[in-house]
Amino acid sequence: MKILLIEDEPDLAATVRDFLRGEGYLVEHAADFPTADEKASVYEYDCLIVDINLPGGGSGIDVIRNLKKKRPWAAVIIVSARNAFNDRIVGLDLGADDYLTKPFYLPELNARIKALLRRRHFGGNNDIIFNEIRVNPNERNVSVSDVPLDLTPKEYDLLLYFLANPNRVLRREIIAEHLLGDDADQMDDFNFIYSHVKNLRKKLLDRGCGDYLRAVYGIGYKFTDKT
Numbered sequence: 141m142k143i144l145l146i147e148d149e150p151d152l153a154a155t156v157r158d159f160l161r162g163e164g165y166l167v168e169h170a171a172d173f174p175t176a177d178e179k180a181s182v183y184e185y186d187c188l189i190v191d192i193n194l195p196g197g198g199s200g201i202d203v204i205r206n207l208k209k210k211r212p213w214a215a216v217i218i219v220s221a222r223n224a225f226n227d228r229i230v231g232l233d234l235g236a237d238d239y240l241t242k243p244f245y246l247p248e249l250n251a252r253i254k255a256l257l258r259r260r261h262f263g264g265n266n267d268i269i270f271n272e273i274r275v276n277p278n279e280r281n282v283s284v285s286d287v288p289l290d291l292t293p294k295e296y297d298l299l300l301y302f303l304a305n306p307n308r309v310l311r312r313e314i315i316a317e318h319l320l321g322d323d324a325d326q327m328d329d330f331n332f333i334y335s336h337v338k339n340l341r342k343k344l345l346d347r348g349c350g351d352y353l354r355a356v357y358g359i360g361y362k363f364t365d366k367t
Contacts, residue, residue, distance in 0.1 A: 141300065144189070166320075166321050193220075212235060215260050284347040
């Protein structure tokens with residue numbers, strides 16, 4: 141899952157970023173309003189963690205306001221100082237999903253992110269089930285017909301992204317951004333996506349799973365059980 145961390149305090153940003161990366165998230169960081177606003181506008185994220193107070197001519201509230209005009213479904217967690225009650229209310233009114241008051245415990249932030257992603261993508265369920273496929277995001281494990289399936293971190297992230305977007309054609313560019321973040325802009329081609337998709341599909345089929353991964357010629361891929 142890809143997260144945009146919007147935080148101007150360098151030490152806190154580094155601590156949160158390193159913790160979330162250790163939990164398996166792909167984390168990008170923005171330390172000021174212009175960078176945050178541009179990233180939120182150009183790229184898609186599974187969740188944005190937004191500090192209210194930012195340098196650079198705007199605030200986290202402005203980032204949320206601009207984001208919600210373009211992507212009203214975007215998942216947002218506000219991080220604010222203890223005395224920023226009114227800003228939290230404004231952010232929630234704009235469509236933010238949750239908030240945390242500084243200082244906060246990193247495991248609590250992780251729990252809030254997981255709960256938000258479950259509500260947004262998987263109906264609030266702890267386990268994600270697609271026919272014979274079962275994924276437990278808390279443990280980052282996958283099984284097919286109750287038999288464990290060993291996936292690489294990128295294969296796991298790819299499967300979870302497909303399961304969060306069933307029956308939707310996902311362009312190769314979007315998949316690349318989801319797996320690599322900013323580094324996707326440096327890629328000359330998308331052969332690495334083909335390799336990950338090929339390996340994931342083979343592992344699922346070898347475990348007796350249905351063939352749900354479909355290539356959409358010239359565009360990308362779709363994960364579906366519909367004919």
